Amino acid sequence: QVRLVESGGGWVKPGGSLRLSCAASGFTFNDYYMTWIRQAPGKGLEWLSYISGTGRTIRSADSVKGRFTISRDNDRNSLYLLMNSLRAGDTAVYYCARLSKTWDDAFDIWGQGTMVTVSS
Amino acid sequence: SSELTQDPAVSVALGQTVRITCQGDTLGSSYASWYQQKPGQAPVLVFYGKNIRPSGIPGRFSASNSGNTASLTITGAQAEDEADYYCNCRDSSGLHLVFGGGTKLTVL
Numbered sequence: 076q077v078r079l080v081e082s083g084g085g086w087v088k089p090g091g092s093l094r095l096s097c098a099a100s101g102f103t104f105n106d107y108y109m110t111w112i113r114q115a116p117g118k119g120l121e122w123l124s125y126i127s128g129t130g131r132t133i134r135s136a137d138s139v140k141g142r143f144t145i146s147r148d149n150d151r152n153s154l155y156l157l158m159n160s161l162r163a164g165d166t167a168v169y170y171c172a173r174l175s176k177t178w179d180d181a182f183d184i185w186g187q188g189t190m191v192t193v194s195s
Numbered sequence: 196s197s198e199l200t201q202d203p204a205v206s207v208a209l210g211q212t213v214r215i216t217c218q219g220d221t222l223g224s225s226y227a228s229w230y231q232q233k234p235g236q237a238p239v240l241v242f243y244g245k246n247i248r249p250s251g252i253p254g255r256f257s258a259s260n261s262g263n264t265a266s267l268t269i270t271g272a273q274a275e276d277e278a279d280y281y282c283n284c285r286d287s288s289g290l291h292l293v294f295g296g297g298t299k300l301t302v303l
Contacts, residue, residue: 110292120230120238120281122292134290170237178244180284180292181228185237 077101077184079171084189091161091193097154097171097186105129105149108174110182111156113167113191121167124156125174161193198286199227199295206301207272217265217282217295227265227282229258232297238281242267269300277302 083095097109110125124135124145133145144157154171168190172182199219207213217227228243240249242258255270265284269276282295 112294119297120232120283120294122283122294125292136291175240175243177247178226178228180225181240181243182230182238182283183240183243183249185239187237 077173079173079184079186081169081171081186081189084169084191086192086194087161088195089162089193092157092159093161093191095156095158095169095171095189095191097156099152099154099173102173102184104147104152107176108132108179109145109147109154110172110174111143111145111154112170112172112182112185113165114170114188115164115167118167123169126154158191161191163193165191166193167191198293199282199284201280201282201295201298203296204299204301206303207269208303209274210271212268212270213272213300215267215269215280215298215300217267218263219265219284219293219295220263221284221287222260222265223263225284226260227258227284227295229256229265229267230281230283231276232279232281233277241280272300272302274302276300 078100080098105128111123126145142160146155168188170188171186173184175181175183230238232238281297286293
């Protein structure tokens with residue numbers, strides 16, 4: 076069964092840091108681009124960053140470039156998002172998702188999400 | 196701001212057909228992917244590429260492109276189709292991915 080499970084969310088003060096993890100199972104992890112997407116409360120989806128199967132290609136949205144870093148450990152079938160200099164506006168549910176190999180704009184598998192709250 | 200524009204809300208009578216649209220310049224040369232999100236749940240991919248419906252998605256979901264507008268059509272909408280729908284594709288650079296603002300579908 077193909078599955079993604081996020082963890083690491085929680086409450087953090089403005090300016091703080093947090094590392095999210097996403098454990099993958101049921102597929103050959105290093106064959107796929109992986110991505111992070113977030114959704115602020117009551118708002119739409121926002122793509123944040125993706126990483127290639129080897130980890131050599133990384134792209135990030137301007138809104139998080141320089142603050143958020145995506146990485147992966149293929150030996151552990153895990154995806155990560157290191158978030159620094161967190162702001163109130165980063166409060167959201169953070170999803171990891173797999174990019175389809177059939178159509179590389181499509182996110183074909185999603186985790187259940189992990190909530191990040193940035194507040195003093 | 197999103198490079199993809201969706202109507203914030205659309206309604207449809209039970210059993211009728213509804214079209215949800217997504218406008219953007221990059222759609223003139225590509226296809227949108229479509230997601231359904233129900234309250235408290237993660238999004239689910241319902242249609243993507245030229246004509247791909249993931250397994251488990253009902254056949255009443257289809258998609259099309261015309262010029263810079265992509266459309267998701269639900270033929271014979273059911274109560275369980277009430278949800279938020281999002282489109283996505285690459286941005287004009289081709290390097291980043293973008294989502295539309297989402298459309299809230301109400302089934303009356």
